[in-house]
Amino acid sequence: QKEVEQNSGPLSVPEGAIASLNCTYSDRGSQSFFWYRQYSGKSPELIMFIYSNGDKEDGRFTAQLNKASQYVSLLIRDSQPSDSATYLCAVNMLGFQKLVFGTGTRLLVSP
Amino acid sequence: DVKVTQSSRYLVKRTGEKVFLECVQDMDHENMFWYRQDPGLGLRLIYFSYDVKMKEKGDIPEGYSVSREKKERFSLILESASTNQTSMYLCASSLSGQETQYFGPGTRLLVL
Numbered sequence: 001q002k003e004v005e006q007n008s009g010p011l012s013v014p015e016g017a018i019a020s021l022n023c024t025y026s027d028r029g030s031q032s033f034f035w036y037r038q039y040s041g042k043s044p045e046l047i048m049f050i051y052s053n054g055d056k057e058d059g060r061f062t063a064q065l066n067k068a069s070q071y072v073s074l075l076i077r078d079s080q081p082s083d084s085a086t087y088l089c090a091v092n093m094l095g096f097q098k099l100v101f102g103t104g105t106r107l108l109v110s111p
Numbered sequence: 112d113v114k115v116t117q118s119s120r121y122l123v124k125r126t127g128e129k130v131f132l133e134c135v136q137d138m139d140h141e142n143m144f145w146y147r148q149d150p151g152l153g154l155r156l157i158y159f160s161y162d163v164k165m166k167e168k169g170d171i172p173e174g175y176s177v178s179r180e181k182k183e184r185f186s187l188i189l190e191s192a193s194t195n196q197t198s199m200y201l202c203a204s205s206l207s208g209q210e211t212q213y214f215g216p217g218t219r220l221l222v223l
Contacts, residue, residue, distance in 0.1 A: 032209045043201055043214040044154075088154070090212070097142060097161045097208030098169070103153035 003027065004091050006102035014110055019076040021105050023089030026070070033065055033072045034090040034099065037083075044088055047074070079109045114138070115215035117202050122220045130189040132218050134202030142205045143185035144212060145169075145177065147198040154201065160185055161208065192222045 005024045013019045021035075032051050036044035050056045050063040050072065062075040072091075076083055086106045090099040118133035134143065144159040146169075156169030158177040166177050174196060178186045185204075189196055199219050203212040 034211060043217045045214070046211050049211055092209045097167070098144065098156060098159055099205075099208075099212055101154040103151075 003093075003100045004089055004102040006087075006089050006105045008103060009106040010108045011105055012108045012110065013079050015079060015081060017079050017109075019079045019083065019107055019109070021074040021076075021087050021089075021107065022071060023073065023091075023102055024071045025089075025091045025100075027091070027093040028067075028070065029094035030067075030070075030091045031094055032092040033063070035061075035063060035072075035074045036088040036090060036101075038086045038088060038104065040085075047087075076107075079107075081109050081111050083107060084109045115202060115204055115213050117200075117215040117218050119218050120216060122218060124189075124192050124220065124222050126193060126222060128189075128192050128222075130192050130220070130222075132187040132189075132200055132202075132220070134185045134187070134204075134215055135183055136185075136204040136213070137183065138204065138206075138213075139182065140204040140206050140213075141182075142208055142212075143179065144203040144205075145175075145185065145187045146201045146203065147171070147196075148201055148217075149198050157187065194222050196220065197222045 035047045038044040064073045086104040088104045089102040145157045146154045160179040176188045202215040205212045
């Protein structure tokens with residue numbers, strides 16, 4: 001079992017719709033959770049981080065964390081073609097000095 | 112704003128050459144990381160460092176070494192480049208292991 005799992009996609013949504021990206025992790029002791037966006041040929045850039053159970057909103061983005069079920073999700077409201085990218089989930093496991101990254105979900109937003 | 116810079120955006124090297132990739136961060140971060148990224152394989156951690164002169168192997172350290180003589184600088188060394196080391200190399204830094212990693216722009220290395 002991979003430590004951090006994401007569906008590779010592509011996830012296709014029409015412009016204006018809500019995109020829902022999901023990530024599951026294996027270590028119950030994980031403490032911090034991150035979503036990165038990566039455009040083709042570019043480096044990952046942070047969208048959001050979340051530490052506590054529940055929802056965290058930032059503009060059109062909402063991160064949702066459920067530690068009991070070991071998943072974290074990212075919702076993108078009013079999706080735009082410029083949101084088309086690969087979204088990476090990353091998790092820090094207790095006692096480790098590093099993040100573990102999923103392989104990413106490719107999102108395609110069509111006009 | 113955190114700034115992570117990498118010495119080159121593109122590099123072309125010959126098989127057997129020694130290759131140096133350099134990364135510099137300007138935010139006094141304790142932790143620095145080197146990843147490679149290949150299509151379908153995601154980000155794979157090569158080495159990381161949590162303090163000056165300290166290093167730890169990541170998931171794929173074979174064929175690589177690192178050096179961290181100063182806090183702001185973390186170098187990745189390919190002792191004898193091989194074609195299977197053709198990849199995108201990404202450096203990142205963070206204040207601690209639990210916190211956000213900030214990435215440099217990446218170096219696309221081609222080994223012929």
